[in-house]
Amino acid sequence: MRKRFMQFAAAALAAAALLPQLPAARAARPPDYDTVLVGLAYGSSAMPGANLLNSVGSGYRLGYLDGNRDFISLGYTGETGISVVKTQNVSYGGPLSNGLNGYSDQIASGIVVGCYHLQIPGTWATFEEARTAAANLPGGFPAWIDGAYQVRVGAYPDGGSAQAAQASLALSGTSIVGTSSYGVSVVKTGTNTVLFQFDGGEGRALTVMPGLDGTEKPETWFNKFKYYGGFQFQRVGGGSLTVASVVDLEDYVNCVLSREMSEGWPLEALKAQAVTARTYCATNYGRHRDSKIDICGTTHCQVYSGCGLTGPGTAQAAAGTAGQYIWYGDALAETFFFSCDGGATESSGNVWTNDLPYLVGKADPYEGAVADKTGKYNWTVTFTAQELTSRLNSKGYANAGIVDMYVSETTPTGNVKTLTLVDAAGKRFSFSKERARTFLGLDSIRYTVSGGSQSAPAPSGSYVVAGGGSLSSLSGAYAVGADGTAAPVAGVPYVITAQGTEPLATPSAPAAPPGSAGASGKGVFTITGSGYGHNVGMSQWGAYAMAEAGYSYDQILTFYYTGIDVK
Ligand SMILES: [Zn+2]
Structure with missing residues (x-):
C-alpha cells in the first residue's frame, strides 16, 4: 500500500494555487495511494451499525490504516459474521431501510448493545494478553483505547445497569466507562456480545481486513454486495459510521469494469474500459474529503458495487492495463x-x-x-401535442398548448443541439445541449422529429447527408443506389418523401413557419433516434x-x- 506520486501531488497543489478557477475536486494525476477508500455509506447514509459476513475466507483482522495506508493489525476474531457499531446505544432488529436486519439507533425491545462498560484497571502489552484476561470474565472483551490494550466487561444501556452488574459480578475495583465520540465496537452479528472495542480518536478509524485463514483473495458481504479487500469504519465528526471499501486500485478497476461492461465482452474492449475506469477514478479522487473517503461508489463518482460480477476477463483487463491512464498532455483526461x-x-x-x-x-x-x-441502436418514441403541453406545464413552462416541435439546431456530426417546441400563441420553448435529450427523457441526442414543421434542419444552404453531416454543395457528391452501386449526383436530384418523390429545388428550403396551424396535422410527433447516453x-x-x-x-x-x- 505504498504512497505514490508525491512529486505529482506537490506539483498539482502548486498549480491549484495558481489557478483558483479550476475546480479543486478534479485531480490531474493518478491517486496518491494504490489502496483506494471508496465510500459505501457516508454523509446522510452513514450507519449506526454495519454487518460483515465472510463469503470467501473466514475471520477478520482488526486494526487501522497508517499514514501510508499500510494496515496496522491490532487484533482479530474468528467469527464469520460480525458487525461494527458506534459506541452509543444501538439495538439489533429489522428489516432496516436496506431490507436487512441490522443495528439501528431505534432502541426498541430486543438486543441492545449498550455503551456503558466496566473497565478493569491497568493495561495489557499485547492483544493476546488482553484477550486471555478478558476470557476469564463473563462478558469480557479486549479493547484498544488511544494506543493501549484494555479489558472491559459488558455492554449496558445506562450507568445504573452498569453499577448493578458491577455489584453482581463482584468487580468492585472496576470503573464505569460510557460512550465516546470516535469509538466503535465489533460485535457478533445479531447479538450484544462485544468481540473488540476500538477508539483511536478522530485520526484513526477501525479497519477490518477479512480472512484469517490464508485465503489469497477474501470476499465479504456488506449490504447485499460482495467486496474484495477490507472495510474502514470512521465516525466523521463523531457521528454514525462512514463505511468505506478499502480496496486495491486494480481490484477496484476490475469491479467497476464488471458492471460498466460485462464479463464475456471482448478483452480489448474490457481493457479500454479498464483504463477509462482507472482514469475516471483519478479525476474524481478527492471529491469527498469531508467524508474522509477518496471517491464514492455511486454515479456521482463512479458506480462500484463490489466483486460479484467479476470474472477472468475483467480481471485480465484490469491486470493487463495496470497503472495505465489516459493523458492529454501532462494532465489526466476526463474520460466520459x-x-x-x-x-x-x-x-x-x-x-x-x-x-x-x-x-x-x-x-x-x-x-x-x-x-x-x-x-438501443434504433428507437422511436411518440408524443401527442397534449402530452407535450402537459410536460411543459408540469416543469413550469406555462404555455398556450403545444402545436409544433422540431429540431432547430444540429451539430456538425448530425446530433441534435436544440429542440424547439412552439405553442398556439407562437411562443417558442427551446431546449439545448443535454436538455435536448433529457427534457423529453430521450435515449440520446441523435434523432429526428417528424410531425412538426421542420424535420431535418441543416446549416443554411447545405444538404443533409443520411447518417450524419452535411454538404454545402452537391458537386462531387455520390448517391448510393439500392443495388449498392455509387453514381455521381447529376441534374436536379429528387428527394423521397412520405408522399413519393419531388425535385430538390433549393437546399434546405424554408419550411412552414413554426406554430402554423397545419404544422402537425394529427398533433402527434414521432421522434426517431439511435444510440443511448450522452454521446x-x-x-x-x-x-x-x-x-x-x-x-x-x-x-x-x-x-x-x-x-x-x-x-
Ligand atoms: Zn462521489
Missing part, C-alpha cells in the same frame, strides 16, 4: 463514456458547458456492426465493435478520445 452513440459521438461543449480538446464529436464507422446487440467520449458498444474488428484497447481509446496518450 456512455453506452451507444448510434453513429456519431459529440463534442463536450455541444452537450455540457466546456469544449475539451479530446472530447470531440466524430462519426463512428464501427459501432453499427454490432447494432443488433446494443438494443461524449467513448461508446462502450463502439469499443465492443472495434475490439471485434481487431483493434487494440489503445487504438479504441485514441479513436474515441482525440489526441490522448495511454500510458
Whole structure:
C-alpha cells in the first residue's frame, strides 16, 4: 500500500494555487495511494451499525490504516459474521431501510448493545494478553483505547445497569466507562456480545481486513454486495459510521469494469474500459474529503458495487492495463463514456458547458456492426401535442398548448443541439445541449422529429447527408443506389418523401413557419433516434465493435478520445 506520486501531488497543489478557477475536486494525476477508500455509506447514509459476513475466507483482522495506508493489525476474531457499531446505544432488529436486519439507533425491545462498560484497571502489552484476561470474565472483551490494550466487561444501556452488574459480578475495583465520540465496537452479528472495542480518536478509524485463514483473495458481504479487500469504519465528526471499501486500485478497476461492461465482452474492449475506469477514478479522487473517503461508489463518482460480477476477463483487463491512464498532455483526461452513440459521438461543449480538446464529436464507422446487440441502436418514441403541453406545464413552462416541435439546431456530426417546441400563441420553448435529450427523457441526442414543421434542419444552404453531416454543395457528391452501386449526383436530384418523390429545388428550403396551424396535422410527433447516453467520449458498444474488428484497447481509446496518450 505504498504512497505514490508525491512529486505529482506537490506539483498539482502548486498549480491549484495558481489557478483558483479550476475546480479543486478534479485531480490531474493518478491517486496518491494504490489502496483506494471508496465510500459505501457516508454523509446522510452513514450507519449506526454495519454487518460483515465472510463469503470467501473466514475471520477478520482488526486494526487501522497508517499514514501510508499500510494496515496496522491490532487484533482479530474468528467469527464469520460480525458487525461494527458506534459506541452509543444501538439495538439489533429489522428489516432496516436496506431490507436487512441490522443495528439501528431505534432502541426498541430486543438486543441492545449498550455503551456503558466496566473497565478493569491497568493495561495489557499485547492483544493476546488482553484477550486471555478478558476470557476469564463473563462478558469480557479486549479493547484498544488511544494506543493501549484494555479489558472491559459488558455492554449496558445506562450507568445504573452498569453499577448493578458491577455489584453482581463482584468487580468492585472496576470503573464505569460510557460512550465516546470516535469509538466503535465489533460485535457478533445479531447479538450484544462485544468481540473488540476500538477508539483511536478522530485520526484513526477501525479497519477490518477479512480472512484469517490464508485465503489469497477474501470476499465479504456488506449490504447485499460482495467486496474484495477490507472495510474502514470512521465516525466523521463523531457521528454514525462512514463505511468505506478499502480496496486495491486494480481490484477496484476490475469491479467497476464488471458492471460498466460485462464479463464475456471482448478483452480489448474490457481493457479500454479498464483504463477509462482507472482514469475516471483519478479525476474524481478527492471529491469527498469531508467524508474522509477518496471517491464514492455511486454515479456521482463512479458506480462500484463490489466483486460479484467479476470474472477472468475483467480481471485480465484490469491486470493487463495496470497503472495505465489516459493523458492529454501532462494532465489526466476526463474520460466520459456512455453506452451507444448510434453513429456519431459529440463534442463536450455541444452537450455540457466546456469544449475539451479530446472530447470531440466524430462519426463512428464501427459501432453499427454490432447494432443488433446494443438494443438501443434504433428507437422511436411518440408524443401527442397534449402530452407535450402537459410536460411543459408540469416543469413550469406555462404555455398556450403545444402545436409544433422540431429540431432547430444540429451539430456538425448530425446530433441534435436544440429542440424547439412552439405553442398556439407562437411562443417558442427551446431546449439545448443535454436538455435536448433529457427534457423529453430521450435515449440520446441523435434523432429526428417528424410531425412538426421542420424535420431535418441543416446549416443554411447545405444538404443533409443520411447518417450524419452535411454538404454545402452537391458537386462531387455520390448517391448510393439500392443495388449498392455509387453514381455521381447529376441534374436536379429528387428527394423521397412520405408522399413519393419531388425535385430538390433549393437546399434546405424554408419550411412552414413554426406554430402554423397545419404544422402537425394529427398533433402527434414521432421522434426517431439511435444510440443511448450522452454521446461524449467513448461508446462502450463502439469499443465492443472495434475490439471485434481487431483493434487494440489503445487504438479504441485514441479513436474515441482525440489526441490522448495511454500510458
Ligand atoms: Zn462521489
